[in-house]
Amino acid sequence: MEIVKDYCCLEQNAAVFTKSIEVENDFQEALPAYCEDIYRVVKCSAKSCIVSADISFNEVNIRGKIAVCLSYYNENSDLCFADFEEDFQKSVNIGQVSENAFICPFIFDKYVSFRVINQRRIDVHISSVIRLTVYDKLKCPQLCSCDASRLKTETVSAADIVNTHIAKMEFDEEFTIPADSQPIKRIISFHTTACMNELKIIKDKALMKAVVSLTVLYTTDEAEEQLSRCEYSLNVSKIIDVPGIEDNDISVSDIKVGNVYVKAKTSSGDNMNVISAFGEVVVTTVFLREIQQKMITDGYLLRQRYQNSYADYTCMVNGQALQENKMLNVSVDFAADMAEVKELSVTLSHPVFRNGKLLAQADIACLCVTDRGDITGVSANKEIEIPIGNYDDAIASLSVCSVDYTLQQNGHMDIRLGVMLQAFAYQEQPFKVLSDITALEETTDVPSLTVYYAKEKESVWNIAKNTSADTAVIMRENNLTDDVLENDTVLIIPRA
Numbered sequence: 001m002e003i004v005k006d007y008c009c010l011e012q013n014a015a016v017f018t019k020s021i022e023v024e025n026d027f028q029e030a031l032p033a034y035c036e037d038i039y040r041v042v043k044c045s046a047k048s049c050i051v052s053a054d055i056s057f058n059e060v061n062i063r064g065k066i067a068v069c070l071s072y073y074n075e076n077s078d079l080c081f082a083d084f085e086e087d088f089q090k091s092v093n094i095g096q097v098s099e100n101a102f103i104c105p106f107i108f109d110k111y112v113s114f115r116v117i118n119q120r121r122i123d124v125h126i127s128s129v130i131r132l133t134v135y136d137k138l139k140c141p142q143l144c145s146c147d148a149s150r151l152k153t154e155t156v157s158a159a160d161i162v163n164t165h166i167a168k169m170e171f172d173e174e175f176t177i178p179a180d181s182q183p184i185k186r187i188i189s190f191h192t193t194a195c196m197n198e199l200k201i202i203k204d205k206a207l208m209k210a211v212v213s214l215t216v217l218y219t220t221d222e223a224e225e226q227l228s229r230c231e232y233s234l235n236v237s238k239i240i241d242v243p244g245i246e247d248n249d250i251s252v253s254d255i256k257v258g259n260v261y262v263k264a265k266t267s268s269g270d271n272m273n274v275i276s277a278f279g280e281v282v283v284t285t286v287f288l289r290e291i292q293q294k295m296i297t298d299g300y301l302l303r304q305r306y307q308n309s310y311a312d313y314t315c316m317v318n319g320q321a322l323q324e325n326k327m328l329n330v331s332v333d334f335a336a337d338m339a340e341v342k343e344l345s346v347t348l349s350h351p352v353f354r355n356g357k358l359l360a361q362a363d364i365a366c367l368c369v370t371d372r373g374d375i376t377g378v379s380a381n382k383e384i385e386i387p388i389g390n391y392d393d394a395i396a397s398l399s400v401c402s403v404d405y406t407l408q409q410n411g412h413m414d415i416r417l418g419v420m421l422q423a424f425a426y427q428e429q430p431f432k433v434l435s436d437i438t439a440l441e442e443t444t445d446v447p448s449l450t451v452y453y454a455k456e457k458e459s460v461w462n463i464a465k466n467t468s469a470d471t472a473v474i475m476r477e478n479n480l481t482d483d484v485l486e487n488d489t490v491l492i493i494p495r496a
Contacts, residue, residue: 003149003437003439004147005145005146005147005436005437006143006144006145007143007144008142010140010142010293010295010313011137011138011140012137012138013100013102013135013136013138013160013161013162014135014136014138015135016101016134016136016138017097017134018132018133018134019092019132020130020131020132021090021129021130021131022128023048023088023090023107023127023128023130024126024127024128025048025086025088026123026124026125027066027068027086027123027124028117028121028122029070029082029122031082031121035080035082036078037074037119037120038072038116038119038122039072039073039074039075039077041071041072041114041116041122042071042072042188042367042375042376042377043070043071043365044069044071044112044114044122044124044377045068045069045112046066046067046126047066047067047257047258047347048064048065048066048088048126049064049065049257049258049259050063050064050106050130050166050282050284051063051166051168051282052166053105053166055094055097055101055102055103055134058093058096058097059091059092059093059094060092060094060103060105060134061089061090061091062090062091062092062105062132063087063089064087064088064089064090064107065086065087065088065259066085066087066088067083067084067085067258067259067260068083068085068086068126069083069189070082070083070084070122071188071189071377073375078219078225079225079227080186080188081186081188081189083261084124085259090130092132097134097136098136098137101134101135101137102134102164103134104133104134104135104164104284104286105130105132105133105166105284106131106254106284106350107128107129107256107350108128108129108348108361109128109347109363110129111127112125129349135164140311140312140433141311141435142295142311142435143299143434143436144296146299146301146437148302148303148304149300149301149302149437150299150300150302150464150465150470150471151296151434152296152298152299152434152461153295154294154295154297155292155293155294155295156292156293156317156429157291157292157293157317158290158291158293158319159250159289159291159317159319159424159426160288160289160291161286161287162244162245162288162289163244164285164286164287165206165240165242165287166282166283166284167208167238167240167282167285168258168281168283169208169236169237169281169283170236170278171212171234171236171280172276173277173278174265174275174276175232175275176273176274176275177228177230177273177275178230181220181228181230182220182221182222183220183271184218184219184221184264184272185218185220185222185225185272186218186219186264187216187217187218187262187264188218188219188227189217190214190215190216190217190262190277191215191345192212192213192214192260193212193213193257193399193400193401194210194211194212194213194256194257194281195210195211195213195399195400195401195420196209196210196253196255196283196399196420196422197209197210197235199251199253199285201245201246201247201248202247203245203246203247204242204243205239205240205241205242206242206245206251207238207239208237208240208253208283208285209235209236209237210235210237210255210281210283211233211234211235211236211401212234212235213232214231214232214233214260214262215229215231215345216229216230216231216232216262216277217229217343217367218230218264218275221272227369227375230275232275236281242285242287245287246289249288249289250287250289250321251286251287251288252285252286252397252422252424253283253284253285253286253397254283254285254350254399255281255282255397256282256283256284257282258282259279259280260279260280261277261278261279262276262277263275263276264276286424288395288424290319293315295313295431295433296433296434297432297434298434298461298465299437300437300465300468301437301439301468302468302470303468304440304468305439305440306437306439306440307437308434308437308438309434309435310433310434310435311433311435312432313432313433314428314429314430314431315429315431316426316427316428317428318391318426318427318429319425319427320389320391320426321424322388322396322421322423322424323420323421323423324420325401325418325419325420325421326386326419326421327416327419328384328386328416328417329415330346330362330382330414330415330417331382331412331413332364332382332412332413332415333411333412333413334366334368334378334380334412334413335378335411336368336370336376336378336411337370337372337410337411338366338368338369338370338378338413339368339369341367341369341407341413342367343366344364344365344366344367344405344415345364345365345366346362346364346365346400346403348360348362348363348384348398348399349361351386351396351397351398353388353394353425356387356388356390357386357388358385358386358388358394358398358421359383359384359385360384360385360398361381361382362381362383362384363381364379364381364382364415365379366378366379386398386419386421388425389425391425391426392426392427393425393426394424395423396421396422396423396424397421397423398419398420398421398422399420400417400418400419401418401419401420402417402418403415403416403418404418448494450469450492450493450495451490451491451492452467452490452491452492454485454488454489456486456487456488457484457485458485459483460474460475460480460483460484460485461483463491463493467493469493469494469495471483474491474493474494477492477494
């Protein structure tokens with residue numbers, strides 16, 4: 001007699017391609033006509049950000065922007081500033097994926113080097129790393145019903161990655177320098193950081209809010225130039241469309257500063273005391289959902305020999321969403337005589353989870369006054385780590401919210417770093433799901449009643465499977481409430 005069976009599929013979005021991609025960009029920059037000649041470079045910095053990414057013909061096409069900022073002395077020993085914007089593109093072959101595939105790219109800069117060609121031109125080399133993950137819909141077939149059988153169902157609380165999204169939030173603000181400051185002569189450097197403040201999800205949409213902090217260094221319009229500094233914070237927000245997300249979904253957002261432009265403007269009194277800043281921050285977000293995953297993990301046929309087939313299926317279980325503000329202490333020794341710090345910036349690479357910790361590199365850049373009274377730029381990097389618990393992996397981001405420091409002698413600096421951590425940490429649990437039961441020709445003669453001598457910790461399911469009986473009947477007839485037996489016992493096994 002033919003057995004009627006029904007099949008179904010377990011589905012989840014899983015990482016099918018992960019890779020760290022080295023990106024090297026070289027640009028030759030020419031000073032704009034309004035900029036004075038280069039005599040000595042004080043600082044050359046660059047920031048890369050990804051503005052879009054898509055899949056086409058089994059290739060991921062990533063497009064980004066790089067902002068290059070140059071602080072330098074002119075021939076008259078005046079501090080000057082110039083900035084440049086460049087585009088870059090990277091294509092990566094990822095092999096065969098379905099039309100449901102989507103991507104999540106993160107980028108961080110490793111180092112920036114430069115070479116002055118002449119007084120008007122400079123070569124800049126930017127070395128970056130893109131950490132790329134491609135998610136695709138994975139299907140695992142399983143048997144969901146079968147005549148004359150008993151199937152073992154296990155329900156697991158698991159997490160699934162729903163979607164990813166890259167969004168730009170733009171800003172255009174003006175603010176006035178402190179009232180006790182002299183008018184601006186030149187802006188010579190600035191540093192921008194961004195930190196996520198809130199991400200609220202409603203069906204198919206998300207409201208993002210972030211805080212952007214800007215520090216500007218400028219010289220004053222006096223007979224003897226003085227170097228001054230001002231700080232300003234602003235809020236940015238945006239509503240984005242993300243198909244498929246729902247109210248209770250979990251999000252992990254990585255925020256990076258894109259291209260930012262800063263310039264000085266005159267106020268109503270013709271004094272140069274207004275700073276105009278416009279630019280963008282780029283937010284890459286992973287959306288996750290906790291689901292109840294129903295799996296058929298075992299089965300058997302009653303009174304008939306059979307053969308089972310199984311398939312491998314791995315879930316993200318025991319997940320925990322984390323959002324915390326952390327204070328980190330970092331010590332660094334700069335190879336420079338530092339009399340005074342004028343600007344201190346810290347950027348963090350995208351974190352990697354290893355052995356229960358998030359590991360990232362802190363790139364520290366400093367503009368300082370030397371003992372001779374010159375302005376110079378120095379940099380260093382340090383590895384940081386944040387313990388988050390006994391998990392197998394984590395989707396995470398780190399962003400700098402505040403930087404404070406104490407400068408010691410001989411260029412030693414103790415830095416207190418305020419960091420916002422967003423993460424979803426989880427354990428990976430493999431399962432064997434029942435993909436099919438095949439009936440064999442031989443039938444099994446089963447007595448109407450069997451006495452079974454069960455051992456401690458033995459499973460009622462396994463007993464029923466081995467005796468071609470029914471689990472529910474065994475438990476009812478023997479007054480059992482748990483599948484695992486607490487003690488050695490004698491069981492009555494009725495025929496199913």
